[in-house]
Amino acid sequence: MAGELVGARLICDPGSALEVVAVIVEVEAYLGTSDPAAHAAAGRTARNCVLFGPPGYAYVYFIYGNHYCLNVSCMPAGEAGSVLFRALEPVLGAGRMARNRGLDVPPAGKAARLLTSGPGRLCQAFAITRQRDNGKDLVAPGSGLSIMDDGFRVPAIAATPRIGITKAADRPLRYVIAGNRFVSGKR
């Protein structure tokens, strides 16, 4: 299920000087055409066609005129289930993430979460854009952007209602590492 991605790592440009690594600490599941909150609910369009393809591919979309969000398709071709990445915890390359977000140095202490806490922020930290990353294979190494599950089992994953949506907002499809300070939202 979607919660298995929590605790895995998101890696950009491995092996290069630009390498950036972060642990996935918060995701949300979108169930496809049967989920009124999902982009796929209205059927296949030019924007969301990646969702209907094979699993493991990046679906990047632009929202509110300002922000990108990163999903990964997770259902067989023809079905549109996906997982939205909502927050990461930096492991390597925090300085580069900060620069991608227009900062000279990574924020420290309490403000550290500003780097990757939130779907728009994490995309900016990884310099993810629709043009560059939409449709990328996140499972195959060498694509420049990939998910690596190192097998680490997170001790406590909590399921909560999804955030920022107006339809079907009561379903507990958001998975977070309990107590992790990079999880988005208050506190």
Next chain:
DNA sequence: TTATAGATTGCCT
């Protein structure tokens, strides 16, 4: 063709 809502963030008071 024009209008409006949206899986957000950051800067304003």
Next chain:
DNA sequence: GGCAATCTATAAT
């Protein structure tokens, strides 16, 4: 706590 920024898809003229 409120609102502007301004891309994409869909609904309404």
